[in-house]
Amino acid sequence: AQSVAQPEDQVNVAEGNPLTVKCTYSVSGNPYLFWYVQYPNRGLQFLLKYITGDNLVKGSYGFEAEFNKSQTSFHLKKPSALVSDSALYFCAVRDSRAAGNKLTFGGGTRVLVKP
Amino acid sequence: DTGVSQNPRHKITKRGQNVTFRCDPISEHNRLYWYRQTLGQGPEFLTYFQNEAQLEKSRLLSDRFSAERPKGSFSTLEIQRTEQGDSAMYLCASSRREGTGELFFGEGSRLTVL
Numbered sequence: 001a002q003s004v005a006q007p008e009d010q011v012n013v014a015e016g017n018p019l020t021v022k023c024t025y026s027v028s029g030n031p032y033l034f035w036y037v038q039y040p041n042r043g044l045q046f047l048l049k050y051i052t053g054d055n056l057v058k059g060s061y062g063f064e065a066e067f068n069k070s071q072t073s074f075h076l077k078k079p080s081a082l083v084s085d086s087a088l089y090f091c092a093v094r095d096s097r098a099a100g101n102k103l104t105f106g107g108g109t110r111v112l113v114k115p
Numbered sequence: 116d117t118g119v120s121q122n123p124r125h126k127i128t129k130r131g132q133n134v135t136f137r138c139d140p141i142s143e144h145n146r147l148y149w150y151r152q153t154l155g156q157g158p159e160f161l162t163y164f165q166n167e168a169q170l171e172k173s174r175l176l177s178d179r180f181s182a183e184r185p186k187g188s189f190s191t192l193e194i195q196r197t198e199q200g201d202s203a204m205y206l207c208a209s210s211r212r213e214g215t216g217e218l219f220f221g222e223g224s225r226l227t228v229l
Contacts, residue, residue, distance in 0.1 A: 034217055044206070044218075100165070101163075108156070108157050
C-alpha cells in the first residue's frame with residue numbers, strides 16, 4: 001500500500017519570504033514522488049518529480065523539493081514566494097514496483113501568499 | 116490545444132438520473148486514468164486503462180459506475196442512478212506507458228447531484 005500525508009491544511013506566507021509545504025509518504029518499495037499545483041477551477045498541473053539521483057529536484061516556477069529517505073519526506077520549497085503562488089498543492093507517491101503509473105495523492109495544502 | 120480534454124465541464128442532475136463524462140487524452144498517451152476529487156480533498160483513484168484494457172478498478176467504483184475506452188483513445192465514465200454523494204469533480208489524466216512519466220490532468224468535470 002502507498003500513502004501520503006500533508007500535515008498542514010494551510011500555509012500562510014508573506015510575499016518574498018521562503019515557502020515550504022510539507023509531505024511525508026509511505027510505500028513498500030522505492031518511491032516515485034510528485035508535486036502538483038491546482039488553481040481555482042483548473043486541473044492539476046505538474047510541478048516536479050523525484051525518481052532517482054540527486055535528492056534536490058528543481059521544477060517549474062522556481063519550485064524545488066528535497067527527497068529525504070530516512071525521514072520519508074519530500075517537502076516542496078520556494079526561496080521567495082509570489083502572490084501568484086497562492087493555490088492548492090498536492091504531493092503524490094507511486095511505488096516504483098507497482099504496475100501502471102497510478103498515483104496516490106495527499107489531502108492537499110492551501111498556500112496563501114500575502115502581499 | 117494538445118492537452119487532456121474533458122466534457123462537459125459542469126453537470127447538474129437530479130438524483131436517480133444517469134450521467135456520462137467524456138475524456139480525450141493526449142494523443143500519444145496510451146494510459147488513461149479517472150480520479151474523483153471532493154471539496155477540500157486530494158484526488159482519489161477510480162480506474163485506469165492501458166489502451167482499451169481496463170487494468171485496475173478501485174473499490175470506490177461501485178457497480179453504478181462504469182468506464183470504457185473502446186478504441187484505446189477517448190474514454191467515458193458513466194454513473195447510473197446518481198446519488199447526492201456522487202457530487203464531486205471527476206478528473207481524467209493520461210500518461211505514456213514507458214518510464215516514470217507524470218500524469219497530465221484535464222480540467223475536470225464537476226458533477227452536482229440535487
